[in-house]
Amino acid sequence: MNNRFGRFVITILVVVLAAGLFIQHISADDEAPFKDIDTSYAKNEIIDLYHRNILTGITATSFSPTQSITRAEFITVLDRLLKLDPAVSPVSPYTDVAKKAWYYGWIQAAVQLELANGTSATTFAPAKAVTRQEAAVWMAKALKQINHTSAQTSFNDRNKIASWARSAVATVNNLGLMKGDNSKNFRPSDPITRQETAVLIDRVLQNESWAAELDDEPEERIVIGWQYGQTTAQYENTVLKSNVNTLSPRWYYVGKTGTVTDSTDASLITWAKKNNKKIWAMVGNRSDQEATHQMLSSAGTRNTAVNQLVALVSKYRLDGLNIDFENVAPDDxxxxxxxxxxxxxxxxxxxAMLSIDVSPDLGTDWTDAFDYAALGKQVNYMVMMGYDEHYDGSKLPGPNASIPFDQHAVDTVLKVVPSHKVILALPLYNRDWTLNPNGTVSTSKYISLPEQNQIISNYGMKPVWNETLGQYVANYSKQSIKHTIWIEDGRSLITKYDLSVKSNLAGIAYWYIGGESADIWSSVSNAEKFYNYSF
Known part of the structure; x- marks a missing residue:
């Protein structure tokens, strides 16, 4: 066999083999994954959604198309459609959703984003069938189509639609997602079947703009993670699990003479560049009011501090600095x-970037030194420390960072600083309040989120969601002494993240990396995805 003929034969064999592989691949995808869907009107939709990992069967070979879909199953399908991850938060108000249940994380993910609620404050009824009007409400929420349409519909049974579902039913009907039967009835209280769910989800994906958004990566915003109490190796390991893209290690402190102490770790700089992270090193004053006054009040010492800081930025090629001067005298x-x-x-x-940390303006000496307007004109970013609403020394117990507190802090700074310069800092720590018999504070203990969650578990605490505060609240007794915790968890942090998005802020920050529980990162990742969708 000559070389030319040999090459020809090899080419033919390659083409035939490739064609065979291609045909095999197509036939595998076209093969129905379930034995009971051949007569279903939703057969094609079921197969497609199965291969997209959105829908699964009742068993490995059975889909049960005419069977009703449960609340847990429907929520799981919605989460997968939105490309959310299970949020295995240790904090849940539902007594009928076991932490070991396969659907626990899926329900938590939806509840944290306010996509679904329970049947009561303490029950979710995961095994209960979803009605068509419930499905309409959940779908409208998932697609951010709430209150976009009049509640009027032309269904003959429109008077049977619950008041809380009318707008959503009208919306999904006008969008062509859910229709009535041949008698022009919506059948709001009927359970939605598994094949009806498949058609509903498929119709969402047939909308090209929605499908494109679901495939897009979230727009990147600034996410600062302050280093505290961790070694460099621990810090790096935690950052890799998080959504942090801007590192802020505590490297520099300014003294009364303007001299700057240098604790730069060059290995972190190398690591950050390798992992595409920015470094805005923190510059502190150790909360020493007198030393800070001596440094700030003299032009010479101010110049000394500035020149040394700029030299450090240049020497280590840092991306920026984060100024964290606290307890500064009002006269300064x-x-x-x-x-x-x-x-x-x-x-x-x-x-290089310059950011400064400021506290919420509560009309106290603690924040008088911060001229929001003047500072906002100079820095690239102003970081609002949205925590310590109640702190060690407070006479009455309360939340560390409620939504009204953070909302007021953000609204106040936005009066004089543009939103694209403002970053909202969130707490990865909390306080355990010990109360006197009259309800005043006896003592309070600074706790990390894992410590908080361990207390909740040890004492079987029953958290109750407070819509106004955007937090769970729970009590327990130890040696007959009452304790209260305003809980920080994935859900409470998501409400603050939502505030930053609605206010068009530049991003968020975390005090401090290492204070979180492991579930926090999946919760915040879900928020990044969902709040990026505009639909």
Whole structure:
């Protein structure tokens, strides 16, 4: 056999083999994964959604198309459609959703994003069939189509649709997602079947703009993670599990003479560049009011501090600095602004970012030194520390960071600083309040979120969601002494993340990396995805 003929034969064999593989692949995908869907009007939709990992069967070979779908199953399908991950939060208000149940994380993911509610404050009824009007409400929420349509419909049985579902039913009907039967009835209280669910989900995916959004990656926003109490290796390991893209290690402190202590870890800089992370090193004052006054009140010492900081940024090629001066005297307000103005000018020349941490303005001496408007003109970003609403020393117990508290803090700063310069800092820590018999504070203990969750588990606490505060609240007794915790978890942090999105802020920050429980990252990742959808 000559070489030319040999090459020809080899080419033919390759083509035949490739064609065979292709045919085998197509036939495998076209083969019905279930034995009981051949007569279903939704056969094609079921097969497609099965291969998309959105729908699964009752068993490995059975889909049961005419069977009603349960609340747990429907929520799982919605989560998968939205490309959410299970949120295995240790905090749940539902006594009928076992943590070991296959659907626990799927229900938590939907509840945390306010896509679904329970049948009561303490029950979800996961095995209960979903009615058509419930399905309409959940689908409208998932697609962010709430209150976009008049509640009027032309269904003959429209008077049977519950008041809480009328708008959603009208919406999904107008969108062509859910229709009535041949008698023009919607049948709101009838259970929705598994094959009806398949058709409903398929119709969503047939909308090209919706499908495109579901395939898009979320728009990246600034996410700062402050280092505290962790070694560099621990910090790096945690960051890899998180959505943090901007590192803020506690490397520099400014003293009364303007001298800056340098604790730079060059290995973290190398690691950050390798993993596509920015570094905005933190610059602190150790909350030393007198030393800070001496540094700020002298032009010479201000210059010394600024020059040393800029030299460090240049030497280590840092992406930026994060100024964290706390307990600054009100009389040093103008001096602080002068310091930041000088530093901003030199940071700009290096093409490096400058951010400053500020506290919510509650009309106290603690925040008088922060001239929001003047500082906002100089820095690239202003980080609002949205926590310590109640703190060690508070006479009355309360939440660490409720939504009204953070909303007020954000609204106040946005009056004088544009939203694209503002970052909202969220707490990965909490307080366990010990109460006197009259309800006042006896003591409070600073706790990380794993410590908080362990207390909840040890004492069998029953968390109750407070819609106004955006937090669960729970009590327990230890040696006949009452304790209260306003819980920080995936759901409460998502409400704060939602606030940052609705306010068009530049991003969020976490105090502190290492204080979180492992489930937090999947919850925040779900929020990033869902709040990025505009549909």
């Amino acid at each position: 307000r103008e001096y602080l602004t002068s310091f930041i103005t000088l530093l901003a000018e030199k940071m700009y020349a290096l093409n």
